[in-house]
Amino acid sequence: MTIGRKGKHHRLTGVVFPGRIAGMTKVPVLGVLGAASTTMCVLFVGLPVAALCIRAVREERLLTSLTSESAMTALRLSLVTSIAAMVVILVVGTPFAYVLARGKSSLLRVLDGLVELPLVLPPVVAGIAMLMAFGRGGILGPALEATGISIVSTSIAVVFAQLFVAAPFYIRSAKLGFQSVLLDYVEISQTLGVSPWRTFFRLTLPLAGPSIITGIALAWARALSEFGATMMFAGNMAGRTQTMPLAIMTAMETDLAIALALSALLLVVSVAILSGLSIASRRNWQSRS
Amino acid sequence: MSLGWIRFRRGEFVLATDWHIEPGQVSVLFGPSGAGKTTTLRAIAGLEKPHDGHVEIGGRVVFDSGRRIFIPPHLRRVGYLTQQTYLFPHLDVVSNIAYSLPRNRRWAGDEHIAKLVSDLRLEGLENRRIWELSGGERQRVGLARALAARPELLLLDEPFASLDSELRRALRRELRSMLDETPIPVMLVTHDREEALALGDEVQVLDSGRATAKGVPLNVLGQPGQGEVARLVGVENLLRLTVTARYPPDGTMVCEGHGLRLEVPLRDNSGERQMPGAREVVTVGVRSSDIILATREPEASSARNRFQGQVVSVELRPPGYEVTLDCGVELRCHITARALAEMNIVSGQALWAVFKASSCFLVSDYKSNCDK
Numbered sequence: 017m018t019i020g021r022k023g024k025h026h027r028l029t030g031v032v033f034p035g036r037i038a039g040m041t042k043v044p045v046l047g048v049l050g051a052a053s054t055t056m057c058v059l060f061v062g063l064p065v066a067a068l069c070i071r072a073v074r075e076e077r078l079l080t081s082l083t084s085e086s087a088m089t090a091l092r093l094s095l096v097t098s099i100a101a102m103v104v105i106l107v108v109g110t111p112f113a114y115v116l117a118r119g120k121s122s123l124l125r126v127l128d129g130l131v132e133l134p135l136v137l138p139p140v141v142a143g144i145a146m147l148m149a150f151g152r153g154g155i156l157g158p159a160l161e162a163t164g165i166s167i168v169s170t171s172i173a174v175v176f177a178q179l180f181v182a183a184p185f186y187i188r189s190a191k192l193g194f195q196s197v198l199l200d201y202v203e204i205s206q207t208l209g210v211s212p213w214r215t216f217f218r219l220t221l222p223l224a225g226p227s228i229i230t231g232i233a234l235a236w237a238r239a240l241s242e243f244g245a246t247m248m249f250a251g252n253m254a255g256r257t258q259t260m261p262l263a264i265m266t267a268m269e270t271d272l273a274i275a276l277a278l279s280a281l282l283l284v285v286s287v288a289i290l291s292g293l294s295i296a297s298r299r300n301w302q303s304r305s
Numbered sequence: 306m307s308l309g310w311i312r313f314r315r316g317e318f319v320l321a322t323d324w325h326i327e328p329g330q331v332s333v334l335f336g337p338s339g340a341g342k343t344t345t346l347r348a349i350a351g352l353e354k355p356h357d358g359h360v361e362i363g364g365r366v367v368f369d370s371g372r373r374i375f376i377p378p379h380l381r382r383v384g385y386l387t388q389q390t391y392l393f394p395h396l397d398v399v400s401n402i403a404y405s406l407p408r409n410r411r412w413a414g415d416e417h418i419a420k421l422v423s424d425l426r427l428e429g430l431e432n433r434r435i436w437e438l439s440g441g442e443r444q445r446v447g448l449a450r451a452l453a454a455r456p457e458l459l460l461l462d463e464p465f466a467s468l469d470s471e472l473r474r475a476l477r478r479e480l481r482s483m484l485d486e487t488p489i490p491v492m493l494v495t496h497d498r499e500e501a502l503a504l505g506d507e508v509q510v511l512d513s514g515r516a517t518a519k520g521v522p523l524n525v526l527g528q529p530g531q532g533e534v535a536r537l538v539g540v541e542n543l544l545r546l547t548v549t550a551r552y553p554p555d556g557t558m559v560c561e562g563h564g565l566r567l568e569v570p571l572r573d574n575s576g577e578r579q580m581p582g583a584r585e586v587v588t589v590g591v592r593s594s595d596i597i598l599a600t601r602e603p604e605a606s607s608a609r610n611r612f613q614g615q616v617v618s619v620e621l622r623p624p625g626y627e628v629t630l631d632c633g634v635e636l637r638c639h640i641t642a643r644a645l646a647e648m649n650i651v652s653g654q655a656l657w658a659v660f661k662a663s664s665c666f667l668v669s670d671y672k673s674n675c676d677k
Contacts, residue, residue, distance in 0.1 A: 200391045201393060203385075204385065205393075206351075206377070207351075207378050207451075208384075210379055210405060212377075212379070
């Protein structure tokens, strides 16, 4: 046997594994690697979440904190604003995502790149940018003032901030969903006498459904957790602009117990929304057999 | 009835076709891939816009370049079935078939849908998911879905190409009987000669966007008169020979070359060409399936052409075998698997190739496999 054949190349990783030379038994490199990395990921995410829950449960004032007026106000505001943002995102974002998926103009390709800008923009910067546009001293400030509409420091500002940071998640996902629907299906639908409008609702939308629900889940989760842009643009006023993340931040400065309770509450609500949506997306044709 | 003509330009490629199909008739577009067959169907369905043209479906003008008429696909009333079928994966079988019905009309009570399900032998499959169907079932569902919309023209783009030959034959029979019941015009794209012969009432051979031949399938595809057409439809033996003698009263002549002496009909199939002159060089076509192989010379036989040769090769060519025989020039003969087994044919063996004078036909241009 030649020397070169003794070190064995692993088929997938390409790692030279000199198992036989050292007289060791062969170790499944990929298996060990996979198990180790899985454990690390699970621990890294799971440990803090578990710690949060354990600390919150052990807190004596948990129930009173949870049901306190301020907690309920923050939760209600978070839900109302994020749902409002999601409605706007769905109504405006869905047709836009469709146009991005099917359109052929070069302008759309530029827009396609711009859609992802809020994903890389730090939320604090987004907040300042929105202030410069809609704030009192902003570009649209005088015009808004003249019509008597005030955005800054209102719940509308919270919705604006959430829209700005969350919409790209939905639009991206929905666009990929629409793109995955082969044009051949659409063409066949039309030869069957079904108008383009009805084809969208009876064919394209159901087929893109899983991606759309994923997009809703991602965008909603992002809207619920929005902090930086809201802080900058809307401010931190209980009952008007103080959403859950802002309330947690504020509580953190005075009382850790309340902060823990609010965090646990936000965690539960987020997990409930995400798992509810993932069950909804699993109830579609793809995984039904 | 459906008729029309279209003209397409895509760079160098120019496509020009015209058609006229009566209800219940099948017009076949035959040709190699890239000839423009699919583009023609898509233009009729309204999925492509030709540069020039005039398309009528059921007596209604759906496209006219001169009058700037373009009716969108969903108002054209065509049925369009392709090889891939594209059944909708989020719907079960019966919802696929009933897809074209307005939502307020429930399929359950619809007689038309029920009849299509039974005519196409889809009972029991109504609530199956699409991925649970076999290839033949998919095509039947696709056909039912297209017919459920009550089209006034059916466009079939190699609908049976991915199926095995037995299934294809069964589906062809079903399609024919469906058409006898509901006579609508059909345009069928295929590159399968057997399919064109079995289904077509008329055939048009397309090559690089041009219609090179048109007529009754048996005339065009059975003994194709044009060299190019002969190549496309696969005439296996094309021999370049010199006319040495003519017998007008018998309607035959003798052609020689490559050490062969063939008796051939005087006129070509289309009847358009003049009788060839003496010493003229002609191309004679013989289909491999028209040649009989024999182990001894069949002396008492009416077949006028008999040649001895050696077997060069035996190749599988479904539904049988192709035996290549060297008789001075290579002759390709198609025989069944049983004949091959019974005669025990092997390479190098001496055999007789026998065929009738009427199996030979003149091909009007002079490309031949002897020159290759």
